[in-house]
Amino acid sequence: MELCKDIEVVNMGPVSLYLGIHITHDHPNRKLYLSQKAFMTDLLNTWNMTNCHPTLIPLHHKLQEVTYLASLLFLLSCHHHHP
Numbered sequence: 001m002e003l004c005k006d007i008e009v010v011n012m013g014p015v016s017l018y019l020g021i022h023i024t025h026d027h028p029n030r031k032l033y034l035s036q037k038a039f040m041t042d043l044l045n046t047w048n049m050t051n052c053h054p055t056l057i058p059l060h061h062k063l064q065e066v067t068y069l070a071s072l073l074f075l076l077s078c079h080h081h082h083p
Contacts, residue, residue: 015023024033044050 014025017023020036020039022035022038024035025031026033041050044052
């Protein structure tokens with residue numbers, strides 16, 4: 001490995017959690033499953049939404065909602081507060 005020449009690399013075995021994403025390996029079927037259940041549970045707890053119920057939303061409404069939220073998040077990330 002070329003990377004090993006520049007930095008120390010340690011093999012810690014198969015990954016099961018990376019950046020908050022739980023990783024499950026299904027070796028016989030050659031599949032990999034990713035889950036953010038813990039993050040979503042924490043998010044729902046933070047916003048007191050653990051008793052909310054999912055509802056079906058037509059896709060075009062969902063896309064508008066996601067676009068709106070993404071735009072707000074972008075503005076927040078670019079905003080510099082000057083006291």
